[in-house]
Every structure is written in C-alpha cells, then in structure tokens.
Amino acid sequence: MxxxxxxxxxxxxxxxxxxxxxxxxxxxxxxxxxxxxxxxxxxxxxxxxxxxxxxxxxxxxxxxxxxxxxxxxxxxxxxxxxxxxxxxxxxxxxxxxxxxxxxxxxHPGFDEYVDSGKELLRTVDLDTLVTDRDGTVNNYCARYLTSIQSIYNAVFLTRFARTHVRKPVVLTSAPLDGLIEISVNPDGEFFYAASKGRECLDRDGRIRRLDISPEKQAAMDALNSRLSDLTGRPEYEKFTLIGSGLQFKFGQSTVARQDIGGSIDKTESEAFLATLEALVAELDPDERNFRIEDTGLDVEIILTVEAEGEGLKDFDKGDGVKFLDKELGLGLANGVGLICGDTGSDVPMLEAALSVSPQTRAIFVTRKQELAQRVTGLTGAALIVPEPDMLVTILGTL
The missing domain is CATH 1.20.58.1800 (Methane Monooxygenase Hydroxylase; Chain G, domain 1)
Structure with a gap:
C-alpha cells in the first residue's frame, strides 16, 4: 500500500x-x-x-x-x-x-452536551438518520474538495450507522461526485444523497435520480455554460478557488462568493452576487426556471419545482427527504428518525420528517439563536450543540 x-x-x-x-x-x-x-x-x-x-x-x-x-x-x-x-x-x-x-x-461544555445528546437518543429506537455534512457532522473547511473526512469522524459515524439505525443518509447540497471523493466511511455503509436530495448513491452502488424535464434540463445546461464562461474570466476565476468553488449539481449549480475566512473583499463579493443575479435574470426573465439562494458564502441557483398549493418554488432539502423516503424506502412515517443540520436550509428536512412522524428527533449544530429557536419551536425533542465534534461524539459513543 x-x-x-x-x-x-x-x-x-x-x-x-x-x-x-x-x-x-x-x-x-x-x-x-x-x-x-x-x-x-x-x-x-x-x-x-x-x-x-x-x-x-x-x-x-x-x-x-x-x-x-x-x-x-x-x-x-x-x-x-x-x-x-x-x-x-x-x-x-x-x-x-x-x-x-x-x-x-x-470544547467548553463538551461532556454536558454529549450527555444531553445521549439522553435524547437513548430513550428511542431509531430507524433512520438523515444528516447534513459540512458544519453538522464534519467541521467546516475553507474549500470543499480538500475537506477530506477525518479518521475519527468516519469511525464514530460508521459505528453509529451499523449499530443504531436501519437506513443512514448523508444529505448535502454538494454534487454527488464531490461528496464521494471526500468521504472515507467504508463503502456501502451510508446512502449518499447530493444536490439537496435530487440524486443519491445507494448502499448497493446504484445512482438514483429525481426526474428533470427536458425543458428544465436545457435551461440548466444553458446556465452552466454561461457560468463556465463567466468564471473563466481572469477577474472572476478566484471564486472557483475558494469555498465551494463552482459546482454543477443535478438540478442546481453553486458558485462561491466568499469563504469562511473572508478572503474576498466584501464589496467585491457583493458585486459578484449582483453579476450572478443579473445573469439569472437575463436567462430566466419570467422566473419560471430558477430561484437564487444566497448563503453569504455560496450563491445557489436552483431549478424550480411545482409544489401543490404553492405554485413554483425552489427545490429544498425537505423535497429531497420526501423523494428519498419514497425512493429508498426510508419508512419515516413508520419509525423514529433523527435529523441533523446546521443552517436554515436544513430545517425543511426536519419539517418533512415531522410531517409524517411527530416522534422525530433533531440535533442541530449552531451558535445562532434564531436558528436554535426555529428548530426547538418545531419539536421539543431537539438538542442544539455548538460544535460538529459534539454531535459526532454523541453518535459514536451512544
């Protein structure tokens, strides 16, 4: 070797x-x-x-x-x-x-948070884990493709997956290829769901995807071509080298405008956001195909979906959970699931799970009071911890 x-x-x-x-x-x-x-x-x-x-x-x-x-x-x-x-x-x-x-x-308060997490989970027989990756069960990295999962992290998560849940899912906004390239869990232990759940590598090595209409895919292809041209210009190339860089996903594309270290001047970052917004408006003047989600670090350009009673909306992780529940047979309505996240974009996962199983547990990693209150307002069976290592340890030592 x-x-x-x-x-x-x-x-x-x-x-x-x-x-x-x-x-x-x-x-x-x-x-x-x-x-x-x-x-x-x-x-x-x-x-x-x-x-x-x-x-x-x-x-x-x-x-x-x-x-x-x-x-x-x-x-x-x-x-x-x-x-x-x-x-x-x-x-x-x-x-x-x-x-x-x-x-x-x-980590201050480490043992107390870990004990609280164990108490939350010890009282139930879990069937399913659906968790975000970066900032949730993996510490943040300034670039996506070098955020290789650490050894202790993979040992703890795999041990939990083997012992405590029937169907463990890592669900992220990243593209599927990128997610696999940075994961070191043993093969076949996890379902890897990417592009907010539109695509998934199952534990048998098969790729499952939510259908996209030819018209929507043509719009996506046109967007990606223009994004490639734009970021190929010298003044914009730097945005492909920081944070998430430029990622073409299934039904969604991401362009970084800042990283966690704040390496891009604020004015320049905001100007690039405006450039991306203008590009999307040019390609989709009637707002039929795309929605923009700006995290402050990444600009997510997402294909719309038709939602019952809502009309057109962007595809979120809640939609991903619903698709995966049917596609993979997660059985969320028939058991107790654990949902883990660290940002507002992860809350729809919890909402989707709670809509079919009020017994759902949640552990979110955040220091933001607004997000913490949003999560605990949805369910009393939720715990907020400030560090990914705390969540990973809860799972790995349960």
Missing amino acids: AGIDRVELKTLKDFYALMAASRNLRKRAVAAVLNGETLDPDIPASLANLLESLEAVPEEEGGKRLRLGGGRTIFLDMAYEMDETRKDLFYLEEGEDTFLEMLADF
Missing part, C-alpha cells in the same frame, strides 16, 4: 493532489480500526508526513502561499486540513478515551 512521503507543496495542484492521496490512507485506517486490526505502521507515519508538508507551506497575508498558473499566487486557509490531521494522529496514537478527553479540553 502506498503511503505519503513528505513533499514540498509549491502549487495549488500539489496541494489538491496531496489531500486526495490522504483519502485512501484514511480509508485504510478506518477499516483497520473498525475491524479491530493492527494498524499498519505506515499510516501514522504518512499522516505525520502529510501534516509536516502542510505546515511547511510559507505563510503570509494570513494564508498559506501557493502558486497558480501564469505566475499568479494564491493564499489559502489550511486550518481544517492541518487540524483534522493532528486530531487523527492523536486519535490513532493515544487511543479513543484520551482523544475524547482532548476534545473535552478543547
């Missing part, structure tokens, strides 16, 4: 290649831990080489400096990649108990 050597990262391409290599390494480690096997010595050694390679990248202007083509330079926030590697090393070398003590030292 190929390990990872220490390398000098000079270009953005070098960085992406190194993080991609770390996925295979982490999958090996997760399999060994879950199977109770002795860990190959090259795994912690390779993780150490990965960390040293990342730490050695020169830092200036608040970011790690790497070269782009054409003599250009980019400054990146690599905190996620380094922090998760440090945590994985500590987890493998010191053991789970000591690792949990480290998390408790790092």
Whole structure:
C-alpha cells in the first residue's frame, strides 16, 4: 500500500493532489480500526508526513502561499486540513478515551452536551438518520474538495450507522461526485444523497435520480455554460478557488462568493452576487426556471419545482427527504428518525420528517439563536450543540 512521503507543496495542484492521496490512507485506517486490526505502521507515519508538508507551506497575508498558473499566487486557509490531521494522529496514537478527553479540553461544555445528546437518543429506537455534512457532522473547511473526512469522524459515524439505525443518509447540497471523493466511511455503509436530495448513491452502488424535464434540463445546461464562461474570466476565476468553488449539481449549480475566512473583499463579493443575479435574470426573465439562494458564502441557483398549493418554488432539502423516503424506502412515517443540520436550509428536512412522524428527533449544530429557536419551536425533542465534534461524539459513543 502506498503511503505519503513528505513533499514540498509549491502549487495549488500539489496541494489538491496531496489531500486526495490522504483519502485512501484514511480509508485504510478506518477499516483497520473498525475491524479491530493492527494498524499498519505506515499510516501514522504518512499522516505525520502529510501534516509536516502542510505546515511547511510559507505563510503570509494570513494564508498559506501557493502558486497558480501564469505566475499568479494564491493564499489559502489550511486550518481544517492541518487540524483534522493532528486530531487523527492523536486519535490513532493515544487511543479513543484520551482523544475524547482532548476534545473535552478543547470544547467548553463538551461532556454536558454529549450527555444531553445521549439522553435524547437513548430513550428511542431509531430507524433512520438523515444528516447534513459540512458544519453538522464534519467541521467546516475553507474549500470543499480538500475537506477530506477525518479518521475519527468516519469511525464514530460508521459505528453509529451499523449499530443504531436501519437506513443512514448523508444529505448535502454538494454534487454527488464531490461528496464521494471526500468521504472515507467504508463503502456501502451510508446512502449518499447530493444536490439537496435530487440524486443519491445507494448502499448497493446504484445512482438514483429525481426526474428533470427536458425543458428544465436545457435551461440548466444553458446556465452552466454561461457560468463556465463567466468564471473563466481572469477577474472572476478566484471564486472557483475558494469555498465551494463552482459546482454543477443535478438540478442546481453553486458558485462561491466568499469563504469562511473572508478572503474576498466584501464589496467585491457583493458585486459578484449582483453579476450572478443579473445573469439569472437575463436567462430566466419570467422566473419560471430558477430561484437564487444566497448563503453569504455560496450563491445557489436552483431549478424550480411545482409544489401543490404553492405554485413554483425552489427545490429544498425537505423535497429531497420526501423523494428519498419514497425512493429508498426510508419508512419515516413508520419509525423514529433523527435529523441533523446546521443552517436554515436544513430545517425543511426536519419539517418533512415531522410531517409524517411527530416522534422525530433533531440535533442541530449552531451558535445562532434564531436558528436554535426555529428548530426547538418545531419539536421539543431537539438538542442544539455548538460544535460538529459534539454531535459526532454523541453518535459514536451512544
């Protein structure tokens, strides 16, 4: 098995290649831990080489400096990649108990939140898990394609999926290919639902998709062509290199206008949003095909759907849950589900589940009081925690 050597990262391409290599390494480690096997010595050694390679990248202007083509330079926030590697090393070398003590030292109130989560879930037999990924069961990263799932994270989530739920689903706005490329859970353990639930990789490796009419798909293709042309211009290329970048999904496209580190000037970010809004208005003047959802970081351009009694609306994660419930036979109405999220866009998942099963449990990760009140206003069987590591630990140690 190929390990990872220490390398000098000079270009953005070098960085992406190194993080991609770390996925295979982490999958090996997760399999060994879950199977109770002795860990190959090259795994912690390779993780150490990965960390040293990342730490050695020169830092200036608040970011790690790497070269782009054409003599250009980019400054990146690599905190996620380094922090998760440090945590994985500590987890493998010191053991789970000591690792949990480290998390408790790092996150104020950790043990109390974890105990509350266990109490919420201990009293019911769960059938289904439907959870968002980034910011919910995975710590936020400044870029999507380098947010490789960490070893401890995959061990905890897989252990929960195997032991406590019949059908575990990761449901995200990201494209399906991207979601698979950054996940290190063992194959066949989770349903991976992407594009807000319009498409899904089931546990047998089959792709399921919600039908899109030829007319709607033609509108989507025209939009994506124009987005490619726009972001190919030098003044807009930077938006493909931060955060979510440019993602073509099934029935939806995403363009980043900012990242969690605030690397884009506020005025420039807002001007780019206005440019995207003007493009959509040009392509869809009657507002028949698209809706725009601006998260402050990403601009989501979403195909509309016909909703009974509502007319045209954007496809949300609640629609995704309803589709997946039928397509995958989740049986939400016949059991108790757990819904997990971290933003307002995840609330429709909870609403959809509660509409068929009032016993649904919810754990949301947020520090925003408005979102917390919105979630707890829907059900008394909800818990709010401030960190993804708390939620993951609740599930992994239940």
